[in-house]
Amino acid sequence: MALSLLEEKLEAGEFVVTAEVGPPKGTDLTEMIHNIDLLKDWVDAINVTDHQSSVMRFPSLGGCLLVKERGGEPILQVTCRDRNRLALQADLLFAYTRGIRNVLCLTGDSVEVGDHRGAKPVFDLDSVQLLRGIKEMEEGHDMGGNPLKGAPQFYLGASVHVEADEMEPQLMKFEKKVMAGARFFQTQGIFRVESLRRFMPYASQFGVKVLAGIIVISSARMARYMNEKVPGITVPNEIIEELSGTEKGKALQKGIEIAARTIRTIKEEGLCSGVHIMAIGNEKVVPELIEAAGLNGRAR
């Protein structure tokens, strides 16, 4: 029996669409709630990011509870940068008791790229060790080997980078994550469908579900910024040129167009199990994108 709605849909072979919301830096949750409300009828599950880019924010755990409250399907993102193994296990015990089942295990961006540069980076575990650790918890004992009074069960996911400069080490990492228990993957932003075409035959050996990450770029400047400052994302030159060639004020539209194009191609070729849309601050355009991509909205 599936642990979560997400697992059910993925296992059923549907073309799944997920998206992410970023929590606020503060206690004012208005915008986040608004975004959750907007997205929950359009996508199958919503990721809540966890101090994305090492910027301190309202926690993913809190955000997932909100998603659940508002009737959506949450995916909890857990990074290893900020908490040691005790805290991580504790958070997961709590998440399970509150009905959260989808967990995306990430190592996390380094402290230096964020806004608390002098903070102590924890990295007590990495994503692989976290996946394994959760597996051990599912078997009824914590990472110290001690028996648990009540074990959690999760639908575990991880990330994978399919457009890296050096692919071999990334593939080795991917395999390790699968061996450690990851069942679904959300990739880093894809800009060239060719990289997905090359990756999928390899990935499908392992029987895991892959959601292609789609980023909506709103301007050439944003693209360049991401290339320079954001780990895991490399926007190719042809896209930057396409964006800079547009009229003033129409760049966001172009970004949506490019993203929609990519999604359509992926769906038509049946390359993978779905897409994960990262609108990064532009959550409001997600419905438009989904329509433009020819995926009719999922009214729930």
Next chain:
Amino acid sequence: MRTKVTAYQDRTLIPSCQAACPLHMRIREYVDLIAQGRIMEALKVIREDNPFPSICAHVCTHPCEEACRRGNVDKPVAIRALKRFAVEFGGDRMVEIEAETRRKEKVAVVGSGPAGMACAYYLRRLGYPVTIFEAHSEPGGMLRVGIPRYRLPREIVQREFDRLIRMGVELRLSTRVVSLDLLFQMGYKAIFVTIGAHQGLRLGIEGEEGPGVVDGATFLREVNLGFRPSLGEKVGVVGGGNVAIDAARTALRLGAKEVRVLYRRGPEEMPASEAEVHQAKEEGVQFDYLVAPLRIERERNKLKVICIRMKLGEPDSSGRRRPVPIEGSEFPLMLDTLIVAIGQAPQLPEDFRLRIGKGATIHVDPVSLATNRPGVFAGGDAVTGPATVVEALAVGKRAAFRIDDYLNHRYPVPEKEVRQVVGDLLPETIAMIRKISRVDPPYLPPEVRVKEFIPVEMVYSWDEAIKEARRCLKCGAGAEIFSRDRCASCLTCLRVCPYHVPRLNGTGEVEIPADQCQACGICVAQCPAKVIILRKPQDRRQIEEELNHLARYGPSKPMIVGFCCQYGLYGTGVLSGLYREKKAGVYIIPVACVGKVEAEHLLEAFSLGAEGVFVAGCGDQCSREDTALWLGRRIEKVRESLGEMGLEPERIKLFMPGEGRDLLVDLRDFSQKVAGLYLASLVRQEVKHDSCPTEAFGRDPTHDRPL
């Protein structure tokens, strides 16, 4: 913490030039002084080691240059020409004529050639009454009657004898000594026989006796004494030594139209100096190699010299390949005069009763220079056969001390040199040394020279001399790690050396091979443990002493202190307009290569009250780029430190002239800038403290001295 020993101890190796010089002159030292523009000091060093440098300056065969390691890089340093520059620059200054008679024993010197001159000089300095006996009417031996005037002007020799006379040496000319017993009877207690080798050797061929054939040494003597023998138009000279070349060039000057030198071996085997041969060729002398005369016939007042061609066979006892006549290759040569210059031997009166060795030379004990007769010593060409002037000077000097030993009943102990001689440069090091062409002294053009007996070679100009002197590699005066214990093996010296000289030896310790070190001083200034020192004590002490001098005797507020390269700037006069004391408030500290200026020295200048400090290197004349690079880094470090104290970065500057920059203009701008900063800070201080400016700027008023 430096112990007294290392502060003053000469830890240099003997450079190959000094080792090759029979007088062991401190060539590295005087060439370096010339390079710094300190000519009079160079001359002092020269005169300390050589009593008659003016003679060597003209005619020395410079074994030093043959041994000069610069020759492995490009061409040897023109040491002889530099010596001449110093001697002519100094003129009569630095000449020692002080001598008093402190001994009773009279010493006779038979022969007034260079050996005799040197022996007389040193004996006189030791306090002995000396008499030189000379058979000819003019003193000087081969210097006077052998070497032509265009190589060694007569006045130079005469001046030296005037000096010897002023020192109290008795000179008896036109007095041929025929009996040593007579000298002893006259009261002389010791005799130095140095009669030279003036008897020309004979070819031993048919027709040699008779008109038209003349002995080379005799020929030169006659010309030097003022005669002008008529030679006719075609002259041949047999021989390959300097006498033969001298004879050939003299013949040209006497009007011969065609002069040929006949030598039985090839050009490589010729013993004459290359420079002489080259000049002779320029003047038009022809050289017939692998030719020897067989017999001489006379036809109508002309000589018909039958010559035969030679080829080179096996080496003989001298190591040179023996010439072997080629059968049937005879050919005639029509000449007016044939000069035979194949060597000379001493003409020893039988009555001397001295034991003879090879080639009719006098046999002496190599250590004591004593002959078989007690009290009779010998040296020079009379002992060695024809040799060089400098060898004669050296033996004359030694003889003086051996005679002194004898007269004091002391056993002569050969001097032991403790210092090692520097070894060879490795190809790897040679590859890294910047090539600089040799500056040869200017010569009169050949057409002008052959007309008369005027001196052929002219003397360097100031710039030429300094440029040439700077090519010296300062062999053996480099850096060494003097405290093995405090060396942390951090490998800094290894990494910063522009020549890759320091290396790890077999036991993993860092060492700086003295043979390869180019004495740039960079590792000395960069070593974090301060355990590397320069071997030459003057190099070690220079900057510290200058700073001490500034501290004690300098102005109480040297506004600007400048560390200036002695070689390029100060020496060649660009900065010599700025004097030692404050001229427009600039106090110059001359440094022999600013690469040695350490960051602490720069700080010290500020500590002594300077408002601005600059370092002026020699710019594009520097033989390596790294000096400027490292100085720049050290200055940056000082700038940072000053910045942390609130002192402006403009207060310290590096000047590397070149690319058309005018250093004096730059300095003026710098001075103005610093003065402005000083005034600004005064204003700020006055507002803040209301105190005496001197105190506020770090000079304890009790240090100030009246100027």
Next chain:
Amino acid sequence: MIVAQQKPLEEILRMIDPYERVMILGCGTCMTVCGAGGEREVAFLQKALEIAGRRQEEKHTFIPYTLKRQCDPEFLDLLTDRIEDVDAILTLGCGIGVQALAERFPDLPILPGVDTSFLGMAREWGVWDERCAACGHCLLGETAGICPITRCAKGILNGPCAGPKGGKCEVDGERDCAWVLIYRRLERLGQLDKMRRFYPPRNFERPKRILRRT
């Protein structure tokens, strides 16, 4: 080598402010090698402090000295005669030296003149890089001699993360991604299977005292 950097002059001036006779103590081992506190640095610092001190009208007297090491009691014994009139020791030794001095001379304020930064080595003159984290559980045999703890910005054992671009770490474009380096070298050694293994979480326990028996 222990590698350190000298503290800014300002900070040192503030530290020595209350003291009149200050010994500047250098170290002849690591601090000489990394150029932070050897004999030359002691001399330079003394001069700089003298100039700075006078500008601020402070009266300090500096006593420079360098010990071969500061981290052994026998070396510190050499100081007993020299510190009679000393009010404080400004040491250019590493953190170990500072503490050794403080323990040995409990009545004397010991001031650190350098910031001890890492265990590292020189790539070339003037460039020192961190190499060892002194983690107490060396696994360099598994990672082809490249330490993921010091050279990976996140210190992870199952690398790489998704960060590297062009083989460079996401943190600092100049820094190589350690895991890319490890991958390449393991490939060269024919030992890539080492990278495929799962490495369990680190054991952060390590000894604070080590005893030798012989």
